[in-house]
Amino acid sequence: MFNKQDNRMLFYNKKSYIERRLQHDVIENGISYIPCRVNNIDDVISKYSVKDCQSLNSEFIEYIMGFIDCIPVEYPVVLEIHGPKFSSEEKKIITEAIISEMDYRLGKTEEDIHILRKRFICMVAGTVLSGVLLFLAKLYITDVPLEFFYVIFWLFADATVRYLFIEKMDFKDEKIRAGRMASLKVEFVELCESA
Numbered sequence: 651m652f653n654k655q656d657n658r659m660l661f662y663n664k665k666s667y668i669e670r671r672l673q674h675d676v677i678e679n680g681i682s683y684i685p686c687r688v689n690n691i692d693d694v695i696s697k698y699s700v701k702d703c704q705s706l707n708s709e710f711i712e713y714i715m716g717f718i719d720c721i722p723v724e725y726p727v728v729l730e731i732h733g734p735k736f737s738s739e740e741k742k743i744i745t746e747a748i749i750s751e752m753d754y755r756l757g758k759t760e761e762d763i764h765i766l767r768k769r770f771i772c773m774v775a776g777t778v779l780s781g782v783l784l785f786l787a788k789l790y791i792t793d794v795p796l797e798f799f800y801v802i803f804w805l806f807a808d809a810t811v812r813y814l815f816i817e818k819m820d821f822k823d824e825k826i827r828a829g830r831m832a833s834l835k836v837e838f839v840e841l842c843e844s845a
Contacts (some may be wrong), residue, residue, distance in 0.1 A: 672721060682725040684717045686710075687841070688733040694744050704747040711751065714831075726785050729834045735840050745836045753829040759828035763821050770813045774808035 674684050688694055688710075696705045718727060731744065782805040787799045 756832040
């Protein structure tokens with residue numbers, strides 16, 4: 651019988667083989683297919699939507715996002731909606747709602763990146779300016795403690811370095827994710843009545 655330490659090491663060393671699982675379950679000919687079963691249009695479209703401005707059900711979005719996050723970024727994504735025979739009007743409503751939602755998410759991500767870049771420019775300017783002030787303070791100002799200028803300099807420098815090495819990559823990944831979602835294709839698969 652395993653002791654607790656052996657169990658911990660067994661769990662720690664367990665491998666997922668996610669690439670093989672994805673190849674088996676959702677990737678076919680270089681395209682990833684997200685299967686999604688729905689019973690009716692209400693499973694996709696939010697009950698709060700109004701005509702000509704439909705939005706997606708939050709549970710439906712959560713399902714898609716969770717799936718997309720598992721799929722490597724080099725694969726395009728096709729959402730397969732398995733369900734009853736939808737009318738052409740319902741298919742159009744669902745497809746437009748999905749495209750609209752994903753476009754809004756891409757736009758929001760682009761806006762966030764734009765704001766982050768503006769903030770980065772301000773942080774670089776603050777770093778340079780506070781560095782100059784620190785240099786001048788060392789030479790000419792004796793009344794104000796130098797620690798004040800050091801704190802200001804490192805505040806700006808820390809934000810600049812954090813952007814360059816952490817946030818920039820995170821936002822790049824988020825942009826790729828949003829771009830993949832905005833490029834999502836929708837297909838409908840009719841289920842038999844007995845299924």
